[in-house]
Amino acid sequence: MSGYVGKLLRVDLTTGRMTTEPIPAAVIRDYLGGRGLGAFLLFTEVPAGADPLGPENKVFFSTGPLSGTLFPGACKMDVAAKSPLNSGYGSSSIGGKLAAELKFAGFDAIVVEGMSREPVYLLVQDDHVELRDAGHLWGRGAMTTEQMLKEELGEEMQIATIGPAGENLVRYACIHHDVGRQAGRCGIGAVMGSKRLKAIAVYGTGSVSVADPAAFLEVSRQAFQAVKSAETHEQWVREGTTKTTEWVNGTGTLPTYNFQAGAFEQAPSLYADVARSYVVSDKGCYCCPSPCGKYTYAPRYDLHIEGPDYETVGMLGPNVGLDDWQALVKANWLCDELGLDTISAGATISWAMECQAKGLLDASLTDGLDLSWGSAEAIWTLLERIGHRDGWLGNLLAEGSKRAAEELGQGSIAWAIQHKGMEQSAYETHSATAMLLSYMTCDIGGHHGRAWAIWNDISMGRDKVSPEKVDKVIELQHIRPLFDCLGCCRFLWVELRLSFDQYVAALQAVTGVKRSYEDLMHISERAWNLTRLYWMREIPEFGAAFDAPPPRFVSEPATYGPTAGVFTPRASMEIMLADYYQKRGWDANGLPTHQTLDRLGLLELSPWR
Amino acid sequence: MRLYADNARCSGCSACLAACSYHLFGQITTKRAALRVIPHFPVPGGYTVQVCTQCGECAAGCPTDAIVQNDLGAYHVVPELCTLCMACVDACPEGVVFFREDVPHTWECDLCGECIQVCGMDVLRLAE
Ligand code: SF4
Numbered sequence: 001m002s003g004y005v006g007k008l009l010r011v012d013l014t015t016g017r018m019t020t021e022p023i024p025a026a027v028i029r030d031y032l033g034g035r036g037l038g039a040f041l042l043f044t045e046v047p048a049g050a051d052p053l054g055p056e057n058k059v060f061f062s063t064g065p066l067s068g069t070l071f072p073g074a075c076k077m078d079v080a081a082k083s084p085l086n087s088g089y090g091s092s093s094i095g096g097k098l099a100a101e102l103k104f105a106g107f108d109a110i111v112v113e114g115m116s117r118e119p120v121y122l123l124v125q126d127d128h129v130e131l132r133d134a135g136h137l138w139g140r141g142a143m144t145t146e147q148m149l150k151e152e153l154g155e156e157m158q159i160a161t162i163g164p165a166g167e168n169l170v171r172y173a174c175i176h177h178d179v180g181r182q183a184g185r186c187g188i189g190a191v192m193g194s195k196r197l198k199a200i201a202v203y204g205t206g207s208v209s210v211a212d213p214a215a216f217l218e219v220s221r222q223a224f225q226a227v228k229s230a231e232t233h234e235q236w237v238r239e240g241t242t243k244t245t246e247w248v249n250g251t252g253t254l255p256t257y258n259f260q261a262g263a264f265e266q267a268p269s270l271y272a273d274v275a276r277s278y279v280v281s282d283k284g285c286y287c288c289p290s291p292c293g294k295y296t297y298a299p300r301y302d303l304h305i306e307g308p309d310y311e312t313v314g315m316l317g318p319n320v321g322l323d324d325w326q327a328l329v330k331a332n333w334l335c336d337e338l339g340l341d342t343i344s345a346g347a348t349i350s351w352a353m354e355c356q357a358k359g360l361l362d363a364s365l366t367d368g369l370d371l372s373w374g375s376a377e378a379i380w381t382l383l384e385r386i387g388h389r390d391g392w393l394g395n396l397l398a399e400g401s402k403r404a405a406e407e408l409g410q411g412s413i414a415w416a417i418q419h420k421g422m423e424q425s426a427y428e429t430h431s432a433t434a435m436l437l438s439y440m441t442c443d444i445g446g447h448h449g450r451a452w453a454i455w456n457d458i459s460m461g462r463d464k465v466s467p468e469k470v471d472k473v474i475e476l477q478h479i480r481p482l483f484d485c486l487g488c489c490r491f492l493w494v495e496l497r498l499s500f501d502q503y504v505a506a507l508q509a510v511t512g513v514k515r516s517y518e519d520l521m522h523i524s525e526r527a528w529n530l531t532r533l534y535w536m537r538e539i540p541e542f543g544a545a546f547d548a549p550p551p552r553f554v555s556e557p558a559t560y561g562p563t564a565g566v567f568t569p570r571a572s573m574e575i576m577l578a579d580y581y582q583k584r585g586w587d588a589n590g591l592p593t594h595q596t597l598d599r600l601g602l603l604e605l606s607p608w609r
Numbered sequence: 610m611r612l613y614a615d616n617a618r619c620s621g622c623s624a625c626l627a628a629c630s631y632h633l634f635g636q637i638t639t640k641r642a643a644l645r646v647i648p649h650f651p652v653p654g655g656y657t658v659q660v661c662t663q664c665g666e667c668a669a670g671c672p673t674d675a676i677v678q679n680d681l682g683a684y685h686v687v688p689e690l691c692t693l694c695m696a697c698v699d700a701c702p703e704g705v706v707f708f709r710e711d712v713p714h715t716w717e718c719d720l721c722g723e724c725i726q727v728c729g730m731d732v733l734r735l736a737e
Contacts, residue, residue: 070628179650224727285622
């Protein structure tokens, strides 16, 4: 089928065997590609109960049918694995130029399995595939490694690599690419590290086929035009995701001091105009007419990075009490070079800072490091210790906030702000019921990517417990992951208001197959339920208890800002969760019913029911 | 008329390369374009876009007269006449006459303007 190559590359690191396999048409029909394909392959290929850091786990790099086409933002790839952080479904989206390059090289996906004895990297140059010694790269930073490989192999090579954090099996290690793009969440960098796969380098001279070139050219032209002329284009290109900082601070949804407050007194020193004053150049993913990447230089430390993006601003800024832009750039640089997810890193450090504030981490445990809120020195040092698993504290924090709290005990789990083991990203939810529900039910843990419902909270009444909010969360959880199935960036839909109809038209022109909006939503719902089945299979006791909110938001009032004194009654979230289960066709324990699985064609994948 | 590029505005997305390749060869790829985007990372950052200035050196250097001007005034290669002698490639002061092992002729910008259509940053423009 046009748009797809129809092939995946399978790399067995244990034996060094590399094979090319067709991707069954029925899988494309039922899961579309990208995230859907990755979820299906993870479910069907990785045995139940596999150790996330053992040889049985696999990493699935999956593009979508639009990845690499001439469509605005057609740049995304889904990276899936069993997550070492949440011990369940792991998936992370990565932009840049990797997805397009892989399609040019003649593959829709790469499956990496087994475990190498020595550090290696994978080279894919059209149909020439090779595992090469990575001894000289092992131990190096992710950005450094990318640079070294480009010098070795050529500037046009697209590189995805891990840093020391991935090698050291830090549970929230990321995969780095294209100067400042990451598959950040779920710790899939550690899965690569466990396999001793340092990097993937891809170069392709082929092209992406299109079924109906005339129709495609028309929809593509219209879409580029629509993005360029969008009212929001100018601000978006100037500020990127940092445009969010001021808005969240004003609405009391900016995580501050480990989610104790929703606003930060010094937040204006981190606003978009400050960020912009350090920008050297705009930087975009493949075929993106609205680049959000802001290549930044911090003269005080002589450091260049792409970013910081809003999530990093929130988590390594106010959430750890930091108010200095250049110090934040340095923290971001350390995460990128070490190969750490800035969100989980920020939330784990903020947990540790609160532990010290509450007297649980004295100087003997921190090797004399003072973990006071806002101490740049403490943040940088902790990032280094985490990335290298240096000392007791570095090792503790490398496990993520949930495991660290279980280890430290003394009630510290109460302020580990995480869902299913994964740290909540940068929206404070003391009074934002739809966003809190979105986090509670997100299929990878505390992530905003599936349903960015915070806006609906503000527009619908933030503490309101309404069926409309539940509907909205479910709708968003179906629409937004569809972009990850298609291989496109959702920002162009969210921020530049590209209409979904244009994606439907582009998909038809590219593949030659007409798929309606309803059909696509059905696919997304199938993928959502498949990930739920995955959790059930991996964790026998899985159920509603895993969707519970972090206690902070339902028992302790926010301490500062517009929501000061407010928290969400626990009962509110129980009502919304019950409504959510019912609307999804799940039972009271949050498990899909027989009827639901039947409706979605998932019965045969759930043999234990 | 020729193409101009404002380097400082380029975000390196490569849409121009894909649109150009699609126009010239009917293939969506970044490898068959008639312009070049050169990244400068990690230091100092940013991109340089190399475009054809229509100086005509390529045509002057071609021994088989395979390079002629189209109705827009663009020098372009007539595939049937090209012997792949590389004289044009060597003659081009901007490095924007292209060749590849699997293409039986060299190629260059024909001033179609497709790159301008897809550039979200208004880097490219046509002018005298
Ligand atoms: S909006 Fe940002 S993340 Fe999305 S394609 Fe453009 S540069 Fe990439």
